[in-house]
Amino acid sequence: MRKVIGIGETVLDIIFRDEKPISALPGGSTFNAIISLGRSGVKASMISETGNDRIGQNIIKFMESNGIDASYVNVYPESKSPLSLAFLNDHNDADYIFYKDHPHDRIDYVYPEVNADDIVLFGSFFALNPVIRPQVYAFLDYARQRGAILYYDVNFRASHKNEVMKVTPNLLDNLEMADIVRGSSEDFEILFRQHDADTVYRSQIAFYTKKFIYTRSADPVEVRGDSGFSKQYPVLPTETVSTIGAGDNFNAGFIYGLIKNGITRQHIDQGLTESQWDALVLSALDFSAECCRDIYNYVSEEYGEKMRKGLQNNGL
Template structure:
């Protein structure tokens, strides 16, 4: 059975509406995607670290309860688990404040065995952070050697605007490792002061990775691959409760689609058909839309139950 390995930061998201807290759930860009995949019955493992505190206990139990292997979660003895405050505006888009313990000493990670056509998910500032770069590269090197598929969600927030020059070498390395790159126009405005998907692809992405997905909020998502535009995919209008997990669940849906269609590295290397791309983006958009229906950062349990994949996939 193919499996998905995700590496990233885990935080406790405290969600505010009208300046009042309305919920507190474990979160993090890769974490959210892994929970959604676990709810679909996908063999999933999360690589992350968290404190030996009540938040850390909640993180580990939440992963396990949702079908995600937590055996590789590192628990640091000194320092507290990070917290994120997410303030929802009138359109239910979030603005964030992050609180991290700077005294935390990052540990080496153990990496599960990887095989050909397994999928590795990396993303957000964690994938660039010099403090954990050694751990991320160790996973990427093993993934490449095994013939796994690497999916990179850039997810670069404005709060890291002043770090762009410092992390650019790591960003370029990640693009080179990646088989599929996704980013939002917000990411590229911060990184490159560009928002046109085709310009971004030709100037910044295609030299390193040939398959690129650019999401644009409520505007159509654009896919470019092998030098040209594959298509634009409209986003259905839906009532949103929170958009916090929309991009993360787009990633989960896309990865789910790779598994559902049986798409392997060989398929990627030979070039996907229009029908395959259409199916992948349809799954991605469906997962993203589902995650916007509640204050939680993931697809619902019922949605996941309806998306269960056969055990042999």
């Protein structure tokens, strides 16, 4: 089976409602997607770092228990694992505060093997951070040369808005590397002060890649593709408990769709058809809706088992 390789941060997510902590669980944008993919029967690994503490040990155990290859997670001596505090509002959307042991803000690793048609998921500030940029860029360049499909989730938080100018060159490099770019309306408001999918696509994305996904919380998803393809997809109505993992699991569902539907590097280069876009976005929306039904940042084990059987039925 083709495999998925995620590169990104791992954190402990502490979730608050009415200013009281209600949950603490392993998280991180790419991490959440990789866990959902592992539960769904996809062969996946994670390149990351964690602290030499109880939290780091639990994160690695959690990954392994969900079928993820954690051998590329670096544990640094005398370091502490990062924390993310998520405060849910009345609509179950979150505001965040992040705590990180910045003196240990680095990453050293051995690359996992990457083959043609494997999928690399990257994004958030981790993919822009100047401190670890040389290592991240080197891996992305290696994966691209090996024929992998690169999926970039911009995921730029407001907490980094004062660093936009500093990281813009890295952002442009990421857009040029990526085959598929997904970003939210909030991302592009912070980065470019632009509010419209077409404006963002024409002025910021299309020069680098033609495959663009623009999400807007509960509003319809906008897709732009090769040969002027443009389509809007309504979000599935869902009774939400938490939206923290909504975007991460949209990514997971899209990548699951790439594998289940046999969409390869060749299809990406040729340009996706409308029916392929339909299947991919439907899968993405389904994963996202499933995640939002509970407090966790990933799809349930029961849902994952159903998705696993879907792959098996396709001979994967």
